Amino acid sequence: RELRNAYGMASQTQGELTASQRQQWQVTGSHLGGGDGESSSEGTLKLTVPNLSQLEGAILSRPLKIQNLPWHLVVAPRESISSSQDGRVKTLGVFVHCVPDQSVVGQGWSVTARARISLLNHTDLGRSSRKEFTHTYSAQQNDWGYSSFIKWKNLMDPSKGFVKDDSIVVEAHINAETPSFT
Numbered sequence: 001r002e003l004r005n006a007y008g009m010a011s012q013t014q015g016e017l018t019a020s021q022r023q024q025w026q027v028t029g030s031h032l033g034g035g036d037g038e039s040s041s042e043g044t045l046k047l048t049v050p051n052l053s054q055l056e057g058a059i060l061s062r063p064l065k066i067q068n069l070p071w072h073l074v075v076a077p078r079e080s081i082s083s084s085q086d087g088r089v090k091t092l093g094v095f096v097h098c099v100p101d102q103s104v105v106g107q108g109w110s111v112t113a114r115a116r117i118s119l120l121n122h123t124d125l126g127r128s129s130r131k132e133f134t135h136t137y138s139a140q141q142n143d144w145g146y147s148s149f150i151k152w153k154n155l156m157d158p159s160k161g162f163v164k165d166d167s168i169v170v171e172a173h174i175n176a177e178t179p180s181f182t
Contacts, residue, residue, distance in 0.1 A: 040066055042175040045073040045096075050167045053156070060097070067111060067176045072097040075170055080148040090152035094119070095145030096172050098137040108182035110138040113174050119150060120169040123161035 047061040058076035065071075078093040096115045114134045121127040135144035155162050162168055 041177070042066060042173070043071070044171055044173045045071065046169065046171045047073045047075060048167055048169050049075050052163060052166050052168055064174075066113075066174055067179050069098055069100050069105075069111060069176070069179060071172075071174055071176075072099070073117075073170060073172045074143065074145070075168075077152065078147045089148075091148040092119075092150050092152060092155050093145065093147045094149040094170055094172075095143045096135075096174060097143040099142050102139065105181060107139045109179055110136055111176050111179035112136045113176040115145075115175075116173045117145065117149070118171045118173075119155075119162055120171065121161040122164040122169075127161060129162070 061073040063070035074095040076093045078091045116132045119129040
């Protein structure tokens with residue numbers, strides 16, 4: 001199945017990033033509307049990825065509070081095994097990450113969210129690439145998305161319109177239900 005967490009595993013047991021993971025991540029981006037506190041059930045994260053041709057590690061957006069939980073958009077180059085004769089193929093992975101402070105919420109939290117991820121097309125927004133999913137986030141599964149959102153060669157193809165000045169723009173619109181805490 002194409003849906004995987006940002007680390008390529010079916011789940012993650014720890015709610016926080018390790019020090020080595022944090023060192024590999026750039027934090028950038030902004031949010032568009034919504035997400036202004038605990039009463040907001042939806043919002044949109046926008047992440048501009050500069051110097052795409054040199055991207056090696058993951059990039060993490062600034063957090064956006066939705067249902068009083070911090071949400072991030074994560075973009076990373078990945079290697080996927082192709083079902084065709086290509087073997088290993090470089091792809092762009094895109095994930096939605098929810099990591100509340102475990103010292104505040106504990107291990108017994110969960111929230112179901114719907115996310116629509118868009119890789120914006122600079123020449124024609126109607127040709128933007130979009131994918132959607134619904135996932136129940138928890139301390140054990142705090143991120144979800146696509147390890148192979150788009151093949152790298154298609155992403156970098158100038159005729160596709162995704163890259164402008166060696167940058168891409170990715171958005172995630174998130175609609176989260178009321179979280180539960182046990």
